Amino acid sequence: MEKKKIVIIGAGFSSLSASCYLAKMGYDVTILEKNKHVGGRAQQLHKDGFVFDMGPTFYWMPDVFDKFFNDFGKTTNQYYQITKLDPGYEVYAGVMNSICIAANFDTIVKTFEDKEKGSGKKLKSFIADAEENYHLAIKDLVYQPGENIFEIITPKTALKVGAFFSNIKSQVAKYIKHPELKQILEFPVLFLGAKPETTPGFYNFMNYADLKLGTWHPNKGMHQVAVGMANLAEELGVEILCEENITNINLQDNKVTSVATLNDTYTCDVLLSGADYHFTETLLPKKYRQYSEKYWNSKTFAPSALLFYVAFDKKIANVSHHTLFFDTDFSEHAKSIYDTLTWPEKPLFYASFPSITDDYFAPKGKEAGTFLIPIAPGIEDTPEIREHYFNIIIKRLEKITNQSIAPFVTFKESYCVNDFKEQFNSYKGNAYGLANTLLQTHILRPKLKSKKISNLYFTGQLTVPGPGVPPAIISGEIVSELIYKNK
Structure with missing residues (x-):
């Protein structure tokens, strides 16, 4: 009997995940990728002996990656090696004023206690709740296809109903008072694409992923x-x-x-799109589109980003592999992303220096740095604006880490809203997909299966479970099971 043909649009994490499960189920699978590389946003820039991960740089939730490869009788280390980072990351609150988040949880507890008396015990309690939520999410919730509400209303989740209707910001405030420690507990939800005050408290499971499971680095990058x-x-x-x-x-x-592509036409029994959901529907006649422009425009999108890939002619002091610069007002920056949709006056930013850990990224004695400013999707993106913000972050980096840096920049490349649109057909140039707010969770996200076309499916960050690399891998597994169920 001839195998059913499945064509998958895009070779990002969700598409690659789905392709493996579908092939294992006995389908004939072809992936069609617009760009020259696999991995979607997880591409690399190679220049003059320097290497930069252009997309995701954090390897969190290693159990999700392990499960994926284990499902095929494989292990991650048959395909790549990972190293646990210590510190996982460093957070700057001001000039030469930083907190390092160690690989060991007991050390983190001591770090909190040293900053705020009594907070060590409270952190343990907070993380115990976060761990419960993590196991509930990973075992019972995130592998659901989002077809009906009763997938997530269970006797276990009923006990957690308060966590869905509270928010991360208020929940953290019940445990911790010190502003710098609060920021450390609030920052992981940026990976979910929303403000701490609009992210359900249940998502504190990201804090368990961060502080207990740790931050890892895949050798040679994501x-x-x-x-x-x-x-x-x-x-x-x-x-x-x-x-x-x-x-x-x-x-x-x-x-x-x-x-049809620019080169050929590919027949299929099922079409699965791992490309931008909105873009995919623009390839259909209007009557077959499920979601209108008005619908997409009304949604809360995760941020876009202004990224710089910078080569330095020396090693950078006083920074860690992952370093967060939270020396300006977190809530003011968040307002510019979600409320005013403007460029931030005093941006927070993140920097990754993978060459601290991995010689692959830079020649000996030099440093490769990736810098990211989260910004509102769809805002104006010009070379002049990019240059303005590059100067801001380099001056801040020099001041905060107490060293001369600008004279040692040998080259820089940038990536922003226009590039996300052009390269990935990304709606409004968003970087992470659709934010995980309460009103955009589970059944309230765009569906994995088209309601109007019988053999069209979707996967990735605009559908369930949501933004991030581990959720994308999970999304690929969920949609493959849905396709198999509907065969």
Whole structure:
């Protein structure tokens, strides 16, 4: 019997994940990727002996990656190696005033206690609740397809109802008073794409992932994870074709028959899009689109980002592999992203210096730095604006870490809203997808299966479970099971 053909648009984490599960289920799977590389946003820039992860840099929730490879009788270290970072990251609150988050939880408890008497015990209590939520989320909730509310209303979640209707900001405030410690507990929800005050308290499970499971580094960077997943996919029989830009989805009645690229036409029994959800629907006649422009415009999107990839002609002192610069007002910056939709006056920013850990990223005695400012999606993006913000963060970096840096910049590249739109057809140039607010959780997110086209499915950060690399991998597994169930 001939295998059913599945075409997948895009080779990001969710698509690579789905392709593996679908191939294992016996489907004939082809991935069509617009760009030259696999991994979507997890691409790399190579220049003059320097290497930069251009997209995600944090490797959190290692158990999700382990589960993925284990499902195929494999382990992660057959495809890439990971190292636990110590410190996991460092947070600056002012000039030469930083807190290091150690790899060991007991050390973190002591760090909190040293800053605020009594907070060590309170942190343990907070993380115990976060751990409960993590196991509940990972075992019972995030692997659900979001088809009906009773997937997540269970006897266990009923006991946690208060956590869904409270928010991270108020929850953290019940335990911790010190402003710098509060910021450390509030920052992980930025990975979910929303403000602490609009993110349900249940999502404190990100704090367990952060402080207990730790921060890891895949040797040679996050792109290696995507390469490992692509290698597994090909071992399972998946065909991955890069530089295949989708131009049309061909329909007969309410069914996809094939997709056209600039090079060829590919017939399929099922079409799965791991590309931007909104973009995919623009390839359909209006009557077959589930969500209107008004719908997308009304949603709370996770931030976009202004990124700089910078080569330094010396090693940078007083920083860690992951360093957060929270020396300005967290809530004011958040307002610029979610409320006023403007460029921030005094931006928080994040820096990654992977060459501290991994020689692959820079020549000996030099440093590779990636800098990220979270910004509102869809705002104006010009070379002049980029340059203005580069100067701001380099001056701040010099002042806060007490060293001369600007004269040692040998080159820089930038990436922002216009690039996300052009390269990934990303709605408003968002970087992370649709924010995980209460009104955009589970069944309130765009559906994995089209309601109007019988054999069209979606996966990735705009659908369930949400933004981030581990959720993208999970999304691929969920949608593959849905396709199999509906065969």
